[in-house]
Amino acid sequence: MHLQQLETPCALLDLPRVQRNIQRMQQHMNRLGVKFRPHAKTSKCIEVVLAQLAAGAQGITVSTMKEAEVFFSAGIKDILYAVCISAAKLPRALALRRQGCDLKILVDNERSALQVCEFGRAHQERFEVWIEVDTDGHRAGIDPAGEELLTVATMLQEGGSKVGGVLTHAGSSYELHSPEKLAALAEQERAGCVLAGRRLNQAGIRCDNVSVGSTPTAFAAAHLEGVSEVRAGVYVFFDLVMHNVGVCEMDDIALSVLTTVIGHQREKGWVMVDAGWMAMSRDRGTANQQRDFGYGQPCTLDGMPIAGFTMIGVNQEHGIIAPDISMQSIDITQKFPFGTQLRILPNHACATGAQHAVLYACDAEGDATPWERFQGW
Amino acid sequence: MHLQQLETPCALLDLPRVQRNIQRMQQHMNRLGVKFRPHAKTSKCIEVVLAQLAAGAQGITVSTMKEAEVFFSAGIKDILYAVCISAAKLPRALALRRQGCDLKILVDNERSALQVCEFGRAHQERFEVWIEVDTDGHRAGIDPAGEELLTVATMLQEGGSKVGGVLTHAGSSYELHSPEKLAALAEQERAGCVLAGRRLNQAGIRCDNVSVGSTPTAFAAAHLEGVSEVRAGVYVFFDLVMHNVGVCEMDDIALSVLTTVIGHQREKGWVMVDAGWMAMSRDRGTANQQRDFGYGQPCTLDGMPIAGFTMIGVNQEHGIIAPDISMQSIDITQKFPFGTQLRILPNHACATGAQHAVLYACDAEGDATPWERFQGW
Incomplete structure (x- = not known):
């Protein structure tokens, strides 16, 4: 059907632009030598996420258990649930892992770490848990330089969970619009998260993954030494906010x-x-x-x-x-x-x-x- | 299931409050001696709308064709579609009427009136059309005192449609919070719409329905002489905006x-x-x-x-x-x-x-x- 025959209002995707946005980000990640794990919350659409994976993305990020379930049912196994998990959501996480989903969950405090371990022991499941660190004061996460990071990681390891990585999201990048400030924040995000991973490894807690990202900092990063993967969501469609931040033209939206x-x-x-x-x-x-x-x-x-x-x-x-x-x-x-x-x-x-x-x-x-x-x- | 067992986030309705809100509005309308036609766009929920009808409401208002279709399939026949209709939506309006729905549609300009009449003649359907008038400069609608009102009504009547009524919505009431200003706006809304209906009747175009309303003006109206019905939506749940406007307590939400x-x-x-x-x-x-x-x-x-x-x-x-x-x-x-x-x-x-x-x-x-x-x- 041609778009002018559609009943209004409805949402349109400009497919050539979607493909161009996907390629642009993936090529940038390839140049920086890191894996790319797109955030599926932006599209919540199987076709879009499969296009991201086809272009070279490795695994996806999700913000809800429903996203994890839908994308797993579409054949995607490597899924990171990037919101601190509460006890009530653990049964759905367990069910996904039991079906073969390589689901990683997230914590950013002792209480959530404790609940994951207790639930895991009660169900003989060794959850893979990533720890969120706060590199820009934007939202959630533990101080990457503080004592709590080691306390939580130790609690997870001794409680029977696998510490899979550290993660941060410099969401304050949405408030910037100069290339210099964006580059500085990207470096702050990288350095903070790398520090957290290094401290875990130095404490004898193996940390294989160092995950950073937001659409603006992903584009602004000059290098990503010590980072294993980048996450970003909105780049796939872009929008007027991103245009104001300066990471896309109007005709990329x-x-x-x-x-x-x-x-x-x-x-x-x-x-x-x-x-x-x-x-x-x-x-x-x-x-x-x-x-x-x-x-x-x-x-x-x-x-x-x-x-x-x-x-x-x-x-x-x-x-x-x-x-x-x-x-x-x-x-x-x-x-x-x-x-x-x-x-x-x-x-x-x-x-x-x-x-x-x-x-x-x-x-x-x-x-x-x-x-x-x-x-x- | 008890609410504390629900997975979060989710939306809760406090049923005793819903019932109290429904009763309060219906009793107020009964005292004012007018029919009440709730706007179903607030709930989009069959159970809620059936409770409004059970309390005495007569017919419903909708903002989309989907609302009309869903509520018609739930047995509700008297439905007013209260957004100026465009040509592309007429086939769905026709289908509803052919199935026995007493659907009324809305126009506020000559071009839409013309399209309704053309489509109606092409399909041998005499649509019932209401005319939107603007009584507070808030949004859509024709000047109730201007020439265009009579032009549109005449065009409808001569084009084979039935002029069913005039309608207005004083949406600027959301910006007020003093009882005096709300009462004044309610009177302005009433007077403007009654004027429009009277002008049609005087011009020989029978206008049986004079429909006004917004939640704040519905409560603020001292009398509704000349009005046949009131529409309101958000009163059924209320919210913090309405609390600030002054028409509900926090514990009515x-x-x-x-x-x-x-x-x-x-x-x-x-x-x-x-x-x-x-x-x-x-x-x-x-x-x-x-x-x-x-x-x-x-x-x-x-x-x-x-x-x-x-x-x-x-x-x-x-x-x-x-x-x-x-x-x-x-x-x-x-x-x-x-x-x-x-x-x-x-x-x-x-x-x-x-x-x-x-x-x-x-x-x-x-x-x-x-x-x-x-x-x-």
Whole structure:
């Protein structure tokens, strides 16, 4: 089906761009001499993840047990669950390992390490556990230079678990936009995580994996000495936030929302469309960046950004596209007649994707194939 | 299953509160002597909508064709699709009417009216069409005092459609919080819509329905003379935005997200939980209100708000709960031990609900029954 026959709103993937983004990251990782483990949370789509693996990725990262289960059922065995695990999720982790999944789980505190070991002993399962360290104060993780790291690792090893690696995520990279600062953060992320791995090895706790990553730091890293693998998610689609960070051009953004003009408020210059926050998400990730794109950048049906117009507001099933000062003399009913189809580039590909159960994968001719995107936990 | 056995994150409904909210609105509408047509977009859940109808509601409002189809298949016939319809959605509207659904559709411009009439004539279907008028400059709709209203209505009537009514939605009520301003806006909404209906009747175009509503104006209306029905959606669950607007107490909020503590950042006083934006949504509706609740208000497992703590940040599957100044001496690892279950009240019930395919309906004892909540268009 051609994309212009699709019912709106719906999510589109520009397949040539997806392939280009995949190749670009994989080639960069190959040059740096590290393994690449894409984060599947961005797409939650089997076709996309298989394309990443076909290009050379080794294993995947997931953020939910459901992702682990779905991708394992699609034949992927090397899976890293990258959120500190709580006791209630261990039965599903165990079930996956019993079915042959090489699932690695994550902890960042003594209590979670203890629970993993207790549950493992009760079920005769030696879990492979990675330890999260905090290299930028962004979110979770243990101080890579502190005592707790060794306490947790020792607790895991003595409790019957396998310490598989150390992991960090410099998520504060999303707040930057200069190449120098990004390179500095990438080095901080690398150095902190390498330090954590080295301290474990020096303490006699073998640590084979040193895993770092975020899309911006992955591209900004000058070298990755001591790192075994990089993780990144959003690079596969990119988005306006990443464009503001400076790691992609507008025409690298592969995810958009197809919408239809359903009305006008002529005096205000407003174009009403049938993509509201249900289709775009409520993500306002560009609000505090160098350029605020509102709820998204309108493009023509063939994907060309329409200069001077922004999606300034959304309700559940209504979006409002409005001109900036330079365009306020234009007759919007002429420029955007009732029924016109537009594509909207999103602030945040993970959040906008999550609003859709289907991604319409469009080839260079605009022929669309529905790809399932799963939801839930 | 008791709610404390549920896997997190998940969405909970407090059933006694849902019932109380339904009764409160219905009794208010009965006192005002108008019909009540709840907006099903808030719940997208058959059990919830059937409870609204059982309490006395007459017909429902929907925002997508999928809502119309799902609720029609559940036996509901009187359905108003309250978004200006585009040509591509008319085949589904036609199919519903052919199956016996008393579906009313909406237009707010000449072009959409023309398309409905053309499509109707081509398929020998006399659509019932309502006309949206704009009474507060919030979003869509025609000026109720302007010429275009009569042009569109005449076009519909002469084109073979039935003009069923006029409709307005004073969505700007969400931005208010004083009873006086809300009452004034409710009167403005009523007067504008009644005017539109009267002008049609005076022009010889019979207009039987005058439909107004938003949750705040529904409660604020002192009288509804000339109005035939009121629409409202979010009142059924309420949320922190509505609490700030002043139309509900915190303990009226019936939707929450159940989450588990998965870590701490002791120096910062951060409690990490497994509900991120995927579970909460990215909605920041309280950001510009009198009290900013961040991404939500943490409560104990039995639903008591925890004073002095707010969900200050979210990533995809991580939430960060932090204390305000008054609580910064508290040891958060003692107050919120690893594994603690919490409930988070959301900013916006429609947006948070939309992140979940299941709502766990909890009775007064905390026994939870899964209710399906559908997604998509």
